[in-house]
Amino acid sequence: MITIESTEKTPRIIFDSASKSISIVGICVPESALEFFKQIYPAFEKEFSQSSSFTIDIFLDYFNTSSSKELLSFLFEAKRKEKQQGDVKVIWRYLPNDDEMYEAGEILQEITELTFDFVETERPNEV
Protein backbone atom coordinates (compact mmCIF):
# COMPACT_ATOMS: atom_id res chain seq x y z
CA MET A 1 0.00 0.00 0.00
CA ILE A 2 1.28 3.47 -0.85
CA THR A 3 -0.18 6.59 0.77
CA ILE A 4 0.27 10.19 -0.33
CA GLU A 5 -0.81 12.23 2.67
CA SER A 6 -3.20 15.13 2.31
CA THR A 7 -2.29 18.77 2.72
CA GLU A 8 -4.60 21.76 3.07
CA LYS A 9 -4.64 22.02 -0.72
CA THR A 10 -4.27 18.42 -1.87
CA PRO A 11 -6.15 15.16 -1.24
CA ARG A 12 -4.96 12.03 0.50
CA ILE A 13 -4.38 9.30 -2.07
CA ILE A 14 -4.07 5.63 -1.13
CA PHE A 15 -3.04 2.98 -3.63
CA ASP A 16 -3.88 -0.46 -2.27
CA SER A 17 -3.31 -3.39 -4.60
CA ALA A 18 -4.49 -5.85 -1.91
CA SER A 19 -8.00 -4.41 -1.98
CA LYS A 20 -7.62 -3.37 -5.63
CA SER A 21 -8.57 0.17 -4.78
CA ILE A 22 -7.34 3.71 -5.15
CA SER A 23 -8.83 6.25 -2.77
CA ILE A 24 -8.71 10.01 -3.44
CA VAL A 25 -10.20 12.10 -0.63
CA GLY A 26 -9.97 15.81 0.11
CA ILE A 27 -9.51 19.21 -1.44
CA CYS A 28 -7.66 19.51 -4.73
CA VAL A 29 -6.38 23.01 -5.44
CA PRO A 30 -2.59 22.62 -5.65
CA GLU A 31 -0.54 25.55 -6.86
CA SER A 32 0.69 23.29 -9.65
CA ALA A 33 -1.72 20.46 -10.42
CA LEU A 34 0.77 19.08 -12.92
CA GLU A 35 3.49 18.74 -10.26
CA PHE A 36 1.08 17.24 -7.74
CA PHE A 37 -0.34 14.65 -10.11
CA LYS A 38 3.11 13.76 -11.48
CA GLN A 39 3.90 12.02 -8.21
CA ILE A 40 0.93 9.70 -8.35
CA TYR A 41 1.91 7.85 -11.53
CA PRO A 42 4.99 6.05 -10.08
CA ALA A 43 2.88 4.95 -7.08
CA PHE A 44 0.10 3.83 -9.40
CA GLU A 45 2.51 1.84 -11.58
CA LYS A 46 4.22 0.29 -8.57
CA GLU A 47 1.00 -0.90 -6.94
CA PHE A 48 -0.94 -1.80 -10.05
CA SER A 49 1.73 -2.99 -12.49
CA GLN A 50 0.20 -6.47 -12.42
CA SER A 51 -3.41 -5.47 -12.23
CA SER A 52 -5.80 -3.92 -14.69
CA SER A 53 -8.88 -4.29 -12.50
CA PHE A 54 -9.46 -1.89 -9.65
CA THR A 55 -11.80 0.66 -8.15
CA ILE A 56 -11.06 4.38 -7.92
CA ASP A 57 -12.97 5.81 -4.98
CA ILE A 58 -13.15 9.63 -5.16
CA PHE A 59 -14.51 12.23 -2.76
CA LEU A 60 -13.43 15.76 -3.65
CA ASP A 61 -14.64 18.62 -1.52
CA TYR A 62 -13.77 21.08 -4.27
CA PHE A 63 -11.14 21.42 -6.96
CA ASN A 64 -9.74 23.81 -9.54
CA THR A 65 -9.89 23.36 -13.29
CA SER A 66 -6.21 22.51 -13.61
CA SER A 67 -6.81 19.65 -11.16
CA SER A 68 -9.81 18.43 -13.13
CA LYS A 69 -7.56 18.34 -16.19
CA GLU A 70 -4.94 16.26 -14.35
CA LEU A 71 -7.56 14.01 -12.74
CA LEU A 72 -8.97 13.42 -16.21
CA SER A 73 -5.48 12.45 -17.44
CA PHE A 74 -5.20 9.97 -14.57
CA LEU A 75 -8.62 8.48 -15.39
CA PHE A 76 -7.51 8.09 -19.02
CA GLU A 77 -4.47 6.18 -17.72
CA ALA A 78 -6.87 3.94 -15.78
CA LYS A 79 -8.90 3.53 -18.97
CA ARG A 80 -5.77 2.34 -20.77
CA LYS A 81 -5.33 -0.29 -18.05
CA GLU A 82 -8.95 -1.33 -18.44
CA LYS A 83 -8.39 -1.95 -22.14
CA GLN A 84 -5.88 -4.64 -21.15
CA GLN A 85 -8.81 -6.94 -20.38
CA GLY A 86 -9.36 -5.20 -17.10
CA ASP A 87 -12.28 -3.80 -15.23
CA VAL A 88 -12.08 -0.29 -13.76
CA LYS A 89 -14.88 1.27 -11.78
CA VAL A 90 -15.02 4.80 -10.38
CA ILE A 91 -17.01 5.45 -7.23
CA TRP A 92 -17.81 9.17 -7.26
CA ARG A 93 -18.89 10.35 -3.83
CA TYR A 94 -20.68 13.61 -3.21
CA LEU A 95 -22.56 15.26 -0.36
CA PRO A 96 -26.38 15.19 -0.23
CA ASN A 97 -27.82 17.89 -2.53
CA ASP A 98 -24.40 18.67 -3.97
CA ASP A 99 -25.52 18.79 -7.59
CA GLU A 100 -22.36 20.72 -8.48
CA MET A 101 -19.96 17.92 -7.55
CA TYR A 102 -22.39 15.31 -8.94
CA GLU A 103 -22.29 17.11 -12.29
CA ALA A 104 -18.48 17.33 -12.13
CA GLY A 105 -18.46 13.52 -11.87
CA GLU A 106 -20.91 13.17 -14.74
CA ILE A 107 -18.63 15.23 -16.97
CA LEU A 108 -15.63 13.02 -16.16
CA GLN A 109 -17.78 9.96 -16.85
CA GLU A 110 -18.90 11.39 -20.19
CA ILE A 111 -15.36 12.12 -21.31
CA THR A 112 -13.64 8.94 -20.06
CA GLU A 113 -16.52 6.48 -20.69
CA LEU A 114 -15.45 4.65 -17.54
CA THR A 115 -18.11 3.04 -15.33
CA PHE A 116 -19.10 5.49 -12.58
CA ASP A 117 -21.16 4.68 -9.51
CA PHE A 118 -22.51 7.88 -7.95
CA VAL A 119 -22.80 7.56 -4.18
CA GLU A 120 -24.31 10.18 -1.90
CA THR A 121 -22.20 10.28 1.24
CA GLU A 122 -21.56 12.20 4.42
CA ARG A 123 -18.43 14.35 4.62
CA PRO A 124 -15.42 12.11 5.38
CA ASN A 125 -13.68 12.84 8.67
CA GLU A 126 -10.42 13.78 7.00
CA VAL A 127 -11.98 16.63 4.98
Add this chain to the structure above:
Amino acid sequence: MDVINFIERELTAQRTPLANGNPELLLITGQLDFKAMSHLIQLIESRLINLKLSAGIISRTKILSTEIIQNAFKHGQFLNNSFFAIYIDAVNQELVLKSGNSVLKSKTPELHQKLNDISMCPKDKLQELYVKMLRESVNKTDGNAGLGLISMYYRSKGLVTYNFSEFSDELNYFTIQVLYKF
Protein backbone atom coordinates in the same frame (compact mmCIF):
# COMPACT_ATOMS: atom_id res chain seq x y z
CA MET B 1 -5.79 57.05 -4.50
CA ASP B 2 -4.69 54.09 -2.41
CA VAL B 3 -4.87 50.93 -4.47
CA ILE B 4 -6.99 48.96 -1.98
CA ASN B 5 -9.45 51.82 -1.64
CA PHE B 6 -9.67 51.91 -5.41
CA ILE B 7 -10.54 48.22 -5.62
CA GLU B 8 -13.03 48.38 -2.75
CA ARG B 9 -14.76 51.31 -4.36
CA GLU B 10 -14.91 49.51 -7.70
CA LEU B 11 -16.35 46.33 -6.23
CA THR B 12 -18.85 47.73 -3.83
CA ALA B 13 -20.13 50.65 -5.90
CA GLN B 14 -23.43 48.97 -6.78
CA ARG B 15 -23.89 46.62 -3.89
CA THR B 16 -27.26 45.94 -2.40
CA PRO B 17 -27.32 45.35 1.35
CA LEU B 18 -28.50 42.01 2.61
CA ALA B 19 -31.99 41.89 4.07
CA ASN B 20 -30.56 41.52 7.56
CA GLY B 21 -28.67 44.76 7.20
CA ASN B 22 -25.22 43.29 6.74
CA PRO B 23 -23.40 45.18 4.02
CA GLU B 24 -22.10 42.05 2.34
CA LEU B 25 -21.41 38.40 2.90
CA LEU B 26 -17.71 38.84 2.53
CA LEU B 27 -15.26 41.51 1.44
CA ILE B 28 -11.57 40.81 1.62
CA THR B 29 -8.84 43.02 0.27
CA GLY B 30 -5.13 42.75 0.52
CA GLN B 31 -1.96 41.53 -1.05
CA LEU B 32 -2.41 38.32 -2.94
CA ASP B 33 -0.90 35.23 -1.38
CA PHE B 34 -1.61 31.81 -2.85
CA LYS B 35 -0.79 30.15 0.46
CA ALA B 36 -3.79 31.85 2.07
CA MET B 37 -6.20 30.62 -0.58
CA SER B 38 -7.55 27.54 1.20
CA HIS B 39 -8.12 29.59 4.38
CA LEU B 40 -10.02 32.13 2.34
CA ILE B 41 -12.17 29.40 0.81
CA GLN B 42 -12.86 28.02 4.31
CA LEU B 43 -13.99 31.47 5.38
CA ILE B 44 -16.29 31.74 2.37
CA GLU B 45 -17.72 28.29 3.13
CA SER B 46 -18.45 29.15 6.75
CA ARG B 47 -20.34 32.30 5.69
CA LEU B 48 -22.38 30.31 3.17
CA ILE B 49 -23.19 27.59 5.73
CA ASN B 50 -24.56 30.33 8.00
CA LEU B 51 -26.95 31.29 5.20
CA LYS B 52 -28.13 27.64 5.09
CA LEU B 53 -27.43 27.36 1.37
CA SER B 54 -27.44 23.94 -0.29
CA ALA B 55 -24.29 21.86 -0.63
CA GLY B 56 -24.42 22.39 -4.40
CA ILE B 57 -24.42 26.18 -4.13
CA ILE B 58 -21.63 26.05 -1.57
CA SER B 59 -19.52 23.81 -3.82
CA ARG B 60 -20.17 26.01 -6.84
CA THR B 61 -19.16 29.10 -4.89
CA LYS B 62 -15.97 27.45 -3.65
CA ILE B 63 -15.04 26.33 -7.16
CA LEU B 64 -15.80 29.77 -8.65
CA SER B 65 -13.95 31.56 -5.86
CA THR B 66 -10.95 29.31 -6.44
CA GLU B 67 -10.95 30.12 -10.17
CA ILE B 68 -11.25 33.84 -9.50
CA ILE B 69 -8.42 33.81 -6.97
CA GLN B 70 -6.19 31.69 -9.19
CA ASN B 71 -6.80 33.96 -12.16
CA ALA B 72 -5.82 36.95 -10.03
CA PHE B 73 -2.78 35.05 -8.76
CA LYS B 74 -1.72 34.21 -12.31
CA HIS B 75 -1.68 37.88 -13.21
CA GLY B 76 -0.18 38.89 -9.87
CA GLN B 77 2.90 36.80 -10.58
CA PHE B 78 4.10 39.41 -13.06
CA LEU B 79 3.97 42.20 -10.48
CA ASN B 80 6.10 43.14 -7.50
CA ASN B 81 3.05 44.03 -5.44
CA SER B 82 -0.23 42.48 -6.41
CA PHE B 83 -3.39 43.64 -4.72
CA PHE B 84 -6.56 41.70 -4.78
CA ALA B 85 -10.10 41.94 -3.50
CA ILE B 86 -12.97 39.51 -3.47
CA TYR B 87 -16.51 40.44 -2.64
CA ILE B 88 -19.41 38.03 -2.19
CA ASP B 89 -22.99 38.97 -1.63
CA ALA B 90 -26.24 37.03 -1.56
CA VAL B 91 -29.43 38.90 -2.31
CA ASN B 92 -32.85 37.78 -3.54
CA GLN B 93 -31.80 34.22 -4.31
CA GLU B 94 -28.77 35.41 -6.24
CA LEU B 95 -25.17 35.01 -5.34
CA VAL B 96 -22.70 37.56 -6.64
CA LEU B 97 -18.97 37.09 -6.69
CA LYS B 98 -16.82 40.02 -7.69
CA SER B 99 -13.11 40.34 -7.70
CA GLY B 100 -10.62 42.99 -8.61
CA ASN B 101 -6.94 42.70 -9.26
CA SER B 102 -4.16 44.43 -11.06
CA VAL B 103 -3.16 43.25 -14.53
CA LEU B 104 -0.20 44.40 -16.56
CA LYS B 105 -1.33 46.43 -19.52
CA SER B 106 0.79 44.20 -21.73
CA LYS B 107 -1.20 41.15 -20.57
CA THR B 108 -4.60 42.83 -20.88
CA PRO B 109 -5.30 42.20 -24.61
CA GLU B 110 -4.82 38.43 -24.22
CA LEU B 111 -7.16 38.24 -21.21
CA HIS B 112 -9.67 40.53 -22.89
CA GLN B 113 -9.63 38.41 -26.05
CA LYS B 114 -10.19 35.17 -24.12
CA LEU B 115 -13.13 36.64 -22.21
CA ASN B 116 -14.60 38.11 -25.38
CA ASP B 117 -14.33 34.78 -27.21
CA ILE B 118 -16.04 32.87 -24.40
CA SER B 119 -18.79 35.47 -24.05
CA MET B 120 -19.73 34.82 -27.69
CA CYS B 121 -20.74 31.26 -26.84
CA PRO B 122 -24.54 30.82 -26.54
CA LYS B 123 -25.59 30.16 -22.93
CA ASP B 124 -27.03 26.74 -23.73
CA LYS B 125 -23.71 25.65 -25.28
CA LEU B 126 -21.45 26.66 -22.38
CA GLN B 127 -21.41 23.21 -20.75
CA GLU B 128 -20.63 21.67 -24.14
CA LEU B 129 -17.77 24.16 -24.59
CA TYR B 130 -16.44 23.39 -21.09
CA VAL B 131 -16.53 19.63 -21.72
CA LYS B 132 -14.86 20.05 -25.13
CA MET B 133 -12.09 22.26 -23.74
CA LEU B 134 -11.55 19.99 -20.73
CA ARG B 135 -11.29 16.97 -23.04
CA GLU B 136 -8.80 18.78 -25.30
CA SER B 137 -6.80 20.19 -22.39
CA VAL B 138 -5.44 16.75 -21.54
CA ASN B 139 -3.09 16.81 -24.51
CA LYS B 140 -1.99 20.41 -23.98
CA THR B 141 1.22 21.17 -22.13
CA ASP B 142 1.08 24.97 -22.46
CA GLY B 143 -1.60 25.90 -19.97
CA ASN B 144 -5.30 25.31 -19.83
CA ALA B 145 -6.45 27.53 -22.71
CA GLY B 146 -8.71 29.61 -20.50
CA LEU B 147 -10.47 26.62 -18.94
CA GLY B 148 -10.85 28.50 -15.63
CA LEU B 149 -12.59 31.39 -17.40
CA ILE B 150 -14.83 28.97 -19.31
CA SER B 151 -15.68 27.32 -15.98
CA MET B 152 -16.87 30.70 -14.65
CA TYR B 153 -19.17 31.20 -17.64
CA TYR B 154 -20.44 27.61 -17.59
CA ARG B 155 -21.13 27.54 -13.84
CA SER B 156 -22.96 30.89 -13.90
CA LYS B 157 -24.82 30.09 -17.12
CA GLY B 158 -23.12 33.01 -18.81
CA LEU B 159 -23.85 35.66 -16.18
CA VAL B 160 -20.32 37.07 -16.22
CA THR B 161 -19.40 40.71 -16.67
CA TYR B 162 -15.95 42.24 -16.59
CA ASN B 163 -14.20 45.55 -16.90
CA PHE B 164 -10.72 46.94 -17.32
CA SER B 165 -9.92 50.37 -15.82
CA GLU B 166 -6.70 52.23 -16.35
CA PHE B 167 -4.82 52.75 -13.11
CA SER B 168 -1.26 53.69 -14.04
CA ASP B 169 1.14 53.70 -16.98
CA GLU B 170 1.79 49.98 -16.48
CA LEU B 171 -1.34 48.65 -14.83
CA ASN B 172 -4.98 48.12 -15.49
CA TYR B 173 -7.48 47.09 -12.87
CA PHE B 174 -9.50 44.11 -13.86
CA THR B 175 -12.84 43.45 -12.23
CA ILE B 176 -15.00 40.43 -12.93
CA GLN B 177 -18.45 39.64 -11.65
CA VAL B 178 -20.01 36.19 -11.68
CA LEU B 179 -23.66 35.92 -10.73
CA TYR B 180 -25.88 32.89 -10.31
CA LYS B 181 -29.34 32.19 -9.04
CA PHE B 182 -30.16 29.68 -6.33
